[in-house]
Amino acid sequence: xxxxxxxxxxxxxxxxxAGLARLLGLSRTRTAELAAAGKVWLDGAVVGKSDRLVPGAxxxxxxxxxxxxxxxxxxxxxxxxxxxxxxxxxxxxxxxVAAHPSPGWxxxxxxxxxxxxxxxxxTSGPAERQGIVHRLDAGTSGLMVxxxxxxxxxxxxxAFKERTVDKIYHAVVQGxxxxxxxxxxxxxxxxxxxxxxxxxxxxxxxxxxxxxxxEMFPAASLVEVHLETGRTHQIRVHFAALRHPCAGDxxxxxxPTLSARLGLRRQWLxxxxxxxxxxxxxxxxxxxxxxxxxxARALEALGEAR
Numbered sequence: 001x002x003x004x005x006x007x008x009x010x011x012x013x014x015x016x017x018a019g020l021a022r023l024l025g026l027s028r029t030r031t032a033e034l035a036a037a038g039k040v041w042l043d044g045a046v047v048g049k050s051d052r053l054v055p056g057a058x059x060x061x062x063x064x065x066x067x068x069x070x071x072x073x074x075x076x077x078x079x080x081x082x083x084x085x086x087x088x089x090x091x092x093x094x095x096x097v098a099a100h101p102s103p104g105w106x107x108x109x110x111x112x113x114x115x116x117x118x119x120x121x122x123t124s125g126p127a128e129r130q131g132i133v134h135r136l137d138a139g140t141s142g143l144m145v146x147x148x149x150x151x152x153x154x155x156x157x158x159a160f161k162e163r164t165v166d167k168i169y170h171a172v173v174q175g176x177x178x179x180x181x182x183x184x185x186x187x188x189x190x191x192x193x194x195x196x197x198x199x200x201x202x203x204x205x206x207x208x209x210x211x212x213x214x215e216m217f218p219a220a221s222l223v224e225v226h227l228e229t230g231r232t233h234q235i236r237v238h239f240a241a242l243r244h245p246c247a248g249d250x251x252x253x254x255x256p257t258l259s260a261r262l263g264l265r266r267q268w269l270x271x272x273x274x275x276x277x278x279x280x281x282x283x284x285x286x287x288x289x290x291x292x293x294x295x296a297r298a299l300e301a302l303g304e305a306r
Contacts, residue, residue: 003061092289131148133147208229268299
């Protein structure tokens with residue numbers, strides 16, 4: 001049996017054996033054996049166990065036996081509980097963690113981590129994503145809210161649909177966007193030649209991104225982003241379309257030299273603030289995060305380059 005799929009963003013920079021173990025639910029010993037036997041390909045080229053996975057590259061694995069079931073959900077190191085009450089839980093998600101299980105992903109998830117930690121979430125929604133009212137890419141860190149009650153699920157889903165939720169991100173993008181305060185209003189759909197990517201395309205879904213440059217560096221800019229809509233990869237696609245891709249985002253055209261200089265193995269993108277009306281009280285609540293270590297180090301390196 002041959003498994004074929006694009007490498008998810010959350011596995012960017014992982015060793016082949018480690019990444020495959022998370023992706024397929026196999027032991028690391030088994031994935032190392034597969035690589036050593038020449039049974040792992042990236043974009044058609046055989047790779048070894050210590051080679052690095054590239055996000056979006058086409059991965060093929062020749063499995064001569066059925067994959068071993070993924071281990072039971074476990075708490076995710078580094079996932080912080082920002083707020084918890086009877087209606088909802090707000091988490092600060094680390095990079096490399098998906099919102100919920102999906103085909104081709106056997107790595108850690110927010111849903112699994114909450115279940116393993118004893119949280120009971122709403123039963124509304126598909127079985128694998130119960131309680132999930134919005135998502136972050138596995139390769140993006142930051143704030144997520146998960147519904148614990150059925151009321152919260154219904155109210156929060158409506159709030160996201162009606163765009164009454166404040167979703168504020170910080171991103172480091174290459175170059176210097178002009179104007180320094182602006183709106184990107186461009187439809188997003190599947191990439192015409194790469195199923196695992198998205199792009200600005202005619203006939204895509206309406207997508208609106210507001211931004212403000214907070215600080216400029218010689219090679220890049222720190223921007224604050226307010227999402228009006230919530231399309232998959234929206235920030236990454238919109239800034240790439242302006243030729244200002246997120247630093248570190250190899251899938252959407254980031255300069256690998258700059259990524260290496262900043263020590264980035266994923267896009268510099270973090271969900272900083274999340275605000276909404278509490279589903280029980282109606283009061284406006286807002287939660288905030290801080291930069292994780294890898295993004296903070298990269299930002300410091302940009303400052304030192306002045």
